[in-house]
Amino acid sequence: MTYTTTQIKDGLMRNDPDIFRYLYRTHGAMIVGYVRKNSGSDHDAREMVQTVILELWNAVREDRYQEEGKLDRYIYMLTANTWRDELRRRKVRRTDELDPARVAVADDSDMSIAAAVAKDERIEAIHHCLQVLESPCDDIIRLYHLEEIKLQDVAAQMNYDYNNLRKRIFDCRKKLKKLVEDYLQPSTRFDL
Amino acid sequence: MENTNYSLQEKIQSFVTGDLDEAARRSLLDQSISDTDTADELAFGQSLARALKHSEITAAASILSTVIAAEGFPPPPSTTPSFWPKWIGLSVVVIMIATAGYFLAESYNLFISESQKIGQSALSPLENVLYLPVDGTGIKDLQTGMIAYDAGRYAEAARSLAAYTALRPDPTAKVYLGVSYLLAGKSEQAIAPLTEATTSPEPPVQEAAFWYLTLAYLAENQPDEARNTLRNIPIDGLFGEKARALGEQLK
Numbered sequence: 279m280t281y282t283t284t285q286i287k288d289g290l291m292r293n294d295p296d297i298f299r300y301l302y303r304t305h306g307a308m309i310v311g312y313v314r315k316n317s318g319s320d321h322d323a324r325e326m327v328q329t330v331i332l333e334l335w336n337a338v339r340e341d342r343y344q345e346e347g348k349l350d351r352y353i354y355m356l357t358a359n360t361w362r363d364e365l366r367r368r369k370v371r372r373t374d375e376l377d378p379a380r381v382a383v384a385d386d387s388d389m390s391i392a393a394a395v396a397k398d399e400r401i402e403a404i405h406h407c408l409q410v411l412e413s414p415c416d417d418i419i420r421l422y423h424l425e426e427i428k429l430q431d432v433a434a435q436m437n438y439d440y441n442n443l444r445k446r447i448f449d450c451r452k453k454l455k456k457l458v459e460d461y462l463q464p465s466t467r468f469d470l
Numbered sequence: 471m472e473n474t475n476y477s478l479q480e481k482i483q484s485f486v487t488g489d490l491d492e493a494a495r496r497s498l499l500d501q502s503i504s505d506t507d508t509a510d511e512l513a514f515g516q517s518l519a520r521a522l523k524h525s526e527i528t529a530a531a532s533i534l535s536t537v538i539a540a541e542g543f544p545p546p547p548s549t550t551p552s553f554w555p556k557w558i559g560l561s562v563v564v565i566m567i568a569t570a571g572y573f574l575a576e577s578y579n580l581f582i583s584e585s586q587k588i589g590q591s592a593l594s595p596l597e598n599v600l601y602l603p604v605d606g607t608g609i610k611d612l613q614t615g616m617i618a619y620d621a622g623r624y625a626e627a628a629r630s631l632a633a634y635t636a637l638r639p640d641p642t643a644k645v646y647l648g649v650s651y652l653l654a655g656k657s658e659q660a661i662a663p664l665t666e667a668t669t670s671p672e673p674p675v676q677e678a679a680f681w682y683l684t685l686a687y688l689a690e691n692q693p694d695e696a697r698n699t700l701r702n703i704p705i706d707g708l709f710g711e712k713a714r715a716l717g718e719q720l721k
Binding site: 332 | 479519523525527547
């Protein structure tokens with residue numbers, strides 16, 4: 279089945295899995311081929327497929343994609359630019375001198391959110407696990423981590439004792455982390 | 471990790487939200503280098519912040535991951551041609567059509583002017599009435615050239631006649647040289663020997679030189695030069711009638 283550019287844009291706006299499947303089937307091979315031809319590994323290629331499609335998703339959401347009928351070209355340019363940025367970032371980042379963990383935390387300012395999401399499998403796992411996290415843990419985590427409300431204020435808002443909440447929030451966080459680690463076990467996720 | 475160090479957790483939260491001052495930030499990063507648990511907590515804190523702040527794109531990423539898992543990696547070959555092959559293919563087709571069109575147009579003389587067409591229609595080989603000496607300087611070139619001329623191999627004839635006229639200033643041979651060039655499609659090269667032949671003291675040679683020089687100018691799309699040259703041909707001469715008819719066409 280073929281979709282028009284308008285149908286693709288509409289589908290991305292409502293996160294239609296059929297549109298993601300169509301984009302993967304029609305453009306995935308080109309993206310993978312491009313990365314492989316330009317010194318990328320299979321792992322790089324898979325990340326780049328995700329990054330490019332998410333960049334397109336972002337562009338459509340932000341109304342930046344205006345090239346009606348030129349989707350092939352747009353995706354090709356996205357691939358070329360994104361992979362070039364990635365190679366440049368790798369060149370600049372002197373990983374041989376820095377601890378990878380430190381780099382993972384500190385070096386994110388020059389990366390698009392699409393690239394960050396594609397690279398960090400935990401983000402997607404956290405998103406999934408937050409759906410299954412029981413109440414009130416999900417509320418506490420959202421208030422504290424998403425809305426960045428101070429603990430004292432969260433305690434007041436939820437009628438908790440401050441010290442009790444302090445313990446509770448870190449228990450919830452630990453619970454979430456455990457769920458994420460389980461979710462990321464090889465048996466429960468897709469690997470190359 | 472059984473991390474019950476609330477102070478560390480709060481520091482990580484401040485790190486992620488950007489509320490930590492530079493010294494504390496540096497200190498936490500240094501601690502993460504020596505302590506893998508701290509590094510892991512920091513990375514998790516950052517991922518958590520991103521997942522929460524960018525929940526929409528994370529949801530999209532989740533759908534995409536599911537699709538990739540179901541479809542398999544690497545993806546199947548594209549069902550529609552990618553941008554570059556499509557445009558390369560189209561470009562090749564356009565170039566082929568343009569080239570074929572050009573050669574067709576050239577074959578049917580679509581690119582030549584009206585005066586060039588008139589000149590072409592008036593052009594015919596000059597009958598070989600040349601007296602061939604049996605010996606002398608360059609005579610072999612002359613003989614070879616005229617044999618080729620009679621056989622209609624005008625490029626070959628021009629080469630031999632050019633070699634001969636370079637050695638002997640023979641106006642008659644120069645006329646045949648000019649005609650050979652003209653019939654071989656090298657009208658520009660025909661002009662020089664034909665112009666030289668117009669100074670011949672023999673009227674038939676001079677007239678023939680003027681006639682074919684006129685045709686050479688027409689082939690070169692120089693109708694004014696052609697008209698001026700044509701005026702030198704006497705009405706009652708060998709080419710008089712042809713010259714009159716051509717003059718009428720060139721008006």
